[in-house]
Amino acid sequence: MPHAEFLTQFQAALMGGALPDGVRACTLRPPQSPETVTEYTLSPAQTDPRVIPCTAEEVTRRFDVYRNNVAHSLSRALAARFPVVERVVGAEFFAAMAPIFLKQSLPQSPLLLEWGKDFPAFLDGFPPLAALPWLGDVARLELARGAAYHAADMPCLPPEALMQAASDAGAARLVLHPSVTVLASRWAVVTAWAMNQPGATPAPLPGNKPEAALILRDRRDEVPVQEIGPGDLAFVAGLHRGETLLQAAAEGQAAEPGHEPAGILTTLARRGALVGLHMGER
Amino acid sequence: MPLPAAPGIGFKPEHFAAIRAMRPDLGFIEVHAENYMGAGGPPHRMLESLRADFPLSIHGVGLSIGGASLDKAHLARLKVLMDRYQPDSFSEHLAWSSHGIFLNDLLPLPYTPETLRLVCDHVDQVQEALGRRMLLENPSTYVLFAQSVIPEVEFLNEISQITGCGLLLDVNNVFVSCHNHATDPRRYLADFNMKNVGEIHLGGHDAEELPEGTILIDAHGSPVADPVWTLYAEVIARCGALPTLIEWDNDVPEFQTLMAEAERARAVLNAPQRVPEPAHATC
Numbered sequence: 001m002p003h004a005e006f007l008t009q010f011q012a013a014l015m016g017g018a019l020p021d022g023v024r025a026c027t028l029r030p031p032q033s034p035e036t037v038t039e040y041t042l043s044p045a046q047t048d049p050r051v052i053p054c055t056a057e058e059v060t061r062r063f064d065v066y067r068n069n070v071a072h073s074l075s076r077a078l079a080a081r082f083p084v085v086e087r088v089v090g091a092e093f094f095a096a097m098a099p100i101f102l103k104q105s106l107p108q109s110p111l112l113l114e115w116g117k118d119f120p121a122f123l124d125g126f127p128p129l130a131a132l133p134w135l136g137d138v139a140r141l142e143l144a145r146g147a148a149y150h151a152a153d154m155p156c157l158p159p160e161a162l163m164q165a166a167s168d169a170g171a172a173r174l175v176l177h178p179s180v181t182v183l184a185s186r187w188a189v190v191t192a193w194a195m196n197q198p199g200a201t202p203a204p205l206p207g208n209k210p211e212a213a214l215i216l217r218d219r220r221d222e223v224p225v226q227e228i229g230p231g232d233l234a235f236v237a238g239l240h241r242g243e244t245l246l247q248a249a250a251e252g253q254a255a256e257p258g259h260e261p262a263g264i265l266t267t268l269a270r271r272g273a274l275v276g277l278h279m280g281e282r
Numbered sequence: 283m284p285l286p287a288a289p290g291i292g293f294k295p296e297h298f299a300a301i302r303a304m305r306p307d308l309g310f311i312e313v314h315a316e317n318y319m320g321a322g323g324p325p326h327r328m329l330e331s332l333r334a335d336f337p338l339s340i341h342g343v344g345l346s347i348g349g350a351s352l353d354k355a356h357l358a359r360l361k362v363l364m365d366r367y368q369p370d371s372f373s374e375h376l377a378w379s380s381h382g383i384f385l386n387d388l389l390p391l392p393y394t395p396e397t398l399r400l401v402c403d404h405v406d407q408v409q410e411a412l413g414r415r416m417l418l419e420n421p422s423t424y425v426l427f428a429q430s431v432i433p434e435v436e437f438l439n440e441i442s443q444i445t446g447c448g449l450l451l452d453v454n455n456v457f458v459s460c461h462n463h464a465t466d467p468r469r470y471l472a473d474f475n476m477k478n479v480g481e482i483h484l485g486g487h488d489a490e491e492l493p494e495g496t497i498l499i500d501a502h503g504s505p506v507a508d509p510v511w512t513l514y515a516e517v518i519a520r521c522g523a524l525p526t527l528i529e530w531d532n533d534v535p536e537f538q539t540l541m542a543e544a545e546r547a548r549a550v551l552n553a554p555q556r557v558p559e560p561a562h563a564t565c
Contacts, residue, residue, distance in 0.1 A: 110344025150320025
């Protein structure tokens with residue numbers, strides 16, 4: 001059997017299919033204790049009469065070690081990316097749900113830190129979680145935090161650059177650090193995320209309170225989650241699109257009458273989230 | 283530069299502060315390559331700091347050298363990591379983990395002339411791409427294959443001879459596999475080409491009771507078991523000191539507990555007493 005075909009069979013067996021051709025196992029009778037090194041005295045040419053082949057049932061139990069290892073390690077890798085989701089639903093529920101997600105979205109790459117982008121949409125459509133419609137957005141927030149944690153390092157702008165930007169807001173285009181994301185939710189996503197941190201006390205969520213989050217990796221390498229209003233949200237989204245300060249500020253005011261960008265700009269600057277400034281056309 | 287013949291530990295971010303504060307006497311530190319393939323952020327800050335203070339071993343767990351083909355994109359990511367950190371050693375496994383999808387486990391392959399050619403070809407590609415010699419590690423396995431016509435030790439020795447790669451001897455894996463397949467770990471070790479061994483791994487295993495007897499599972503979540511220490515001491519007594527890693531990846535303990543294991547390895551390394559060699563031993 002060509003190796004690729006063997007791998008296809010093995011992989012199908014891991015997902016619950018029949019064992020690949022040729023899988024076998026053997027064991028010592030009587031079984032030896034694994035607490036010591038078993039003494040063997042025979043030369044390699046001789047067969048130890050104590051070694052007997054395993055039955056089909058026993059071989060399947062051996063193969064189950066691989067089935068369990070793969071299922072468990074992928075489930076734990078998923079939980080490691082979405083610890084708050086796991087805390088909300090409980091470890092037992094999460095462990096039961098993970099294989100259902102895995103069936104439809106196995107990782108394509110060994111780079112697991114990029115895996116799981118489909119998980120929020122899966123949560124949105126998972127019937128047993130219909131009572132937690134905000135959980136998908138909590139997962140989106142966790143994805144954004146993961147991306148921010150691993151985002152490229154960039155030196156931040158010196159303070160005088162911000163002064164220069166402010167002096168010609170119609171021409172200044174600020175570049176955000178690659179870790180910066182904003183996330184808008186119909187639900188109280190920041191509140192839900194915060195009350196499910198280790199040590200926090202979960203409480204009923206405010207029903208119809210939309211929240212938006214600013215996520216970035218700050219100068220101390222931490223990834224805080226800050227609730228922002230609709231004006232800040234629109235302003236940062238404008239900067240993301242490469243708009244001038246003036247254009248982005250207009251977006252902020254359109255979303256939230258009377259909005260002033262000074263507060264969010266200060267936050268971004270203080271946290272090291274402004275990394276470039278272009279004056280003039282893009 | 284080869285790794286020093288001293289104890290090392292597998293790095294866990296939980297231990298970073300303790301390592302910075304204590305500056306432990308370690309021959310080297312080993313990290314899993316895939317944890318440092320993000321663009322930036324704290325993982326790279328930690329690795330830069332470790333690199334400055336210790337010899338470094340980068341250990342891949344996702345290259346799938348025993349697969350049908352090598353993932354060129356992953357190899358390119360490895361190359362970036364190697365160029366950036368210039369580690370003293372790079373190692374991977376005689377196993378596969380990807381076949382269209384990534385299974386996040388080290389899976390077994392039959393040992394045949396076809397797979398021997400394939401693995402040698404993959405090792406050649408890795409060594410060429412990275413511009414360096416790699417070490418290939420013996421696996422823990424739970425099943426055998428009727429297709430296998432080459433004993434595992436011979437398979438590894440052949441790969442090493444054909445490609446020029448070194449070997450990483452995981453003594454726990456030897457014990458686990460030999461127990462599971464009812465074969466003699468001392469013979470496995472005697473047949474292993476110790477001249478090409480660039481590093482030793484020691485880790486803990488789990489025992490699962492099955493109706494037909496105990497099966498051992500490579501788990502890296504507990505101290506190194508006594509019989510593994512016994513086999514390790516025999517190898518060191520026979521072959522002299524070798525770079526020795528303590529692996530503890532799950533249920534990560536306090537740093538002091540990990541260091542106690544490293545100290546136990548140091549005691550073995552510092553007291554090599556050559557015993558009469560078996561006639562067929564390779565060192």
